[in-house]
Amino acid sequence: MDASSRSTRLARMGRPASGWANTPIVKGSTYLFESIDQWRDTRARREKERVLSYGARGNETVYALEDAVAELEGGHRSKLFPTGLAAIAATFLACLKAGDHVLISEGVYQPVRRLCADQLVRYGISHSYFDPRQTDMKQALKPETRMVYTESPGSLLYDMLDLPAMAEICRPRGITLCADNTWGSGFVYHPLALGCDISIMAATKYLGGHSDVMMGTVTAAESHFEAIENVSINLGQTVSAEDAFLVLRGLRTLGLRMKRHAESALEVATWLAGQSAIRTVYHPALQTDPNHALWRRDARGSNGLLTVEFQPALAPQAVEDAIGRLRHFGIGSSWGGFESLLLPVDAARTRLSHEGGPRGYLLRLHVGLEDVEDIRKDLGRMLDGLPAVSQQQAIAE
Ligand SMILES: *Cc1c(COP(=O)(O)O)cnc(C)c1O
Numbered sequence: 001m002d003a004s005s006r007s008t009r010l011a012r013m014g015r016p017a018s019g020w021a022n023t024p025i026v027k028g029s030t031y032l033f034e035s036i037d038q039w040r041d042t043r044a045r046r047e048k049e050r051v052l053s054y055g056a057r058g059n060e061t062v063y064a065l066e067d068a069v070a071e072l073e074g075g076h077r078s079k080l081f082p083t084g085l086a087a088i089a090a091t092f093l094a095c096l097k098a099g100d101h102v103l104i105s106e107g108v109y110q111p112v113r114r115l116c117a118d119q120l121v122r123y124g125i126s127h128s129y130f131d132p133r134q135t136d137m138k139q140a141l142k143p144e145t146r147m148v149y150t151e152s153p154g155s156l157l158y159d160m161l162d163l164p165a166m167a168e169i170c171r172p173r174g175i176t177l178c179a180d181n182t183w184g185s186g187f188v189y190h191p192l193a194l195g196c197d198i199s200i201m202a203a204t205k206y207l208g209g210h211s212d213v214m215m216g217t218v219t220a221a222e223s224h225f226e227a228i229e230n231v232s233i234n235l236g237q238t239v240s241a242e243d244a245f246l247v248l249r250g251l252r253t254l255g256l257r258m259k260r261h262a263e264s265a266l267e268v269a270t271w272l273a274g275q276s277a278i279r280t281v282y283h284p285a286l287q288t289d290p291n292h293a294l295w296r297r298d299a300r301g302s303n304g305l306l307t308v309e310f311q312p313a314l315a316p317q318a319v320e321d322a323i324g325r326l327r328h329f330g331i332g333s334s335w336g337g338f339e340s341l342l343l344p345v346d347a348a349r350t351r352l353s354h355e356g357g358p359r360g361y362l363l364r365l366h367v368g369l370e371d372v373e374d375i376r377k378d379l380g381r382m383l384d385g386l387p388a389v390s391q392q393q394a395i396a397e
Contacts, residue, residue: 006187006300007255014068014248023064023248025241029055057233061241065248069207072186072251073199075219079232080239084182084202085111087216089119091198092149094231095176095224098124100146105161106131107154109180132161138169145173151180152191153291156307156345156364157282158183160294167195176224182206185336187258188301197224205336206303209250209257212337213243257338257369261304264375265367269306271376277386279360280309304367305335307345312360313393314386319361320344322385328370328378335366340375342366 016023031052033039046053050063058066062080069078081087092115096102102120104112106129116127130140137148148170152161163179170177178198179191185206191199201207203215220228231237262285269283283306284295295302310319323331329342345362367375 009071010187010251010255013071013251014064016064023061023245025245026059026061027241028059031055056236056238058238059241061244061248062239065244068248068251069186069201069203069217070219073181073192073201073217073219074190075192075199076222076225077229078217078219079228079237080203080244081216081218081232081237082239083214084109084180084200084204084216085115086237087200087202087218088112088180089115090231090235090237091178091200091218091228092116092120092125092147093123093235094227095147095178095198096120096125099144101126101128101142101144102147102149103127103137103140103142103145104129105148105150105152105154107157107159108149108151109155109182112149112180133159137166141169141173141175145175147176147178149178149180150196151183152189153183153284153295155183156362157358158284158289158291158305158307160284160291160298162294163191163194163196163298171195182336183303183305184299185254185258185303187254188262188303189299192219192221194298197221198228202336203247203250204334206254206258206261207250208247208336209254210246210337211334211339213246213250215239215243215247258301258303260369261367262302264369264372265302265304265306265365267372268365268367268375268379272306272308272379275383276389277311277314277383278308279311280358282307282309303336305364306367307362307364309358310361310363310386311389311393313389314361316361318387319363322382323363325381325385326378327381328368328374329365335364337366338369340366340368340370340378 042051042053045051066078081090104127150161167177177196179196181191181199182202182205198220201217203217218228266285269281269286272278273281284291285302329340332341335341342363342365345364347358347362
């Protein structure tokens, strides 16, 4: 697929074959049948195929988005969940049972750690973490490992994983390889094509794209879809038609938005990397980023996310005072919407603190669709508010 065919597909996916340009919002719990026979026949068929039968099993609007997401991710089929985290939790419950172990890469979205520690352990499912930069994954596997759960690039520092190499280890052992693809959002990264069995996205981020909807998606290879569909039914997971409509609407401009976010973020990242107050800029599209080679090999673009590490000589309070000078960046959770956002990163809590890792104040930026010159000037205002860091101080650190 070249860039134009990706965009062309975005304009077509999940649309009716005729009539309305967009699939209408269908509201409904009860679906009526012509006869008991038809009802009975539908109940039997819905175990094997997607047929309208009851609101919780989906409707035309939900199906349209399921189809669009499956096409975007290059998977067999997709299921929708009320949040990205719900999609992750459902995937664990679909693929793991008491006695199983899940191996998780460092750098996953932080609430996953809490989900594993608070919930999975209570069901007798064990977990452990591995740092792909320091450990050979094979060594971290246990006889009872049934799933490897990853996020590539990882949250906060965007460390890329070699998914094809991981798939080669998992496949012969029958271990499910699962990736959180929120960073790539199905447009610039494709875990299923790289060998994963399951790809999860928080559609809350770039797919929705407008900071006005929450949703999660799970897309599976044919071998894993039945388990995902069953967990969705058994846990009563569904999404509203309005929300599905909003995500479908967001999808239409996904390509345009991602391109603009990526161009602006790279410009901002390049500029920030040359500023004396900044020690490191984490953004895989930067040539100096240690993940750049893998990013070039496996990704087809980047996005608006970057994380900066300030010089360790700068006190956190001084950095936070300077952040107060920003006018165009909101302070808040999530990212992937139209607007610029920032949040401090707690490195200890996310276990990013390893040897050679960041030591200064970490700030995650989401570069929005505003004019990039305004964003750069805004960040300049923040840097101007910091005490000067001498060359010696920077080197001594
Ligand atoms: C935001 C996010 C999620 C969770 O999505 P919600 O819709 O907020 O639950 C999962 N994974 C990653 C990488 C995220 O950034």
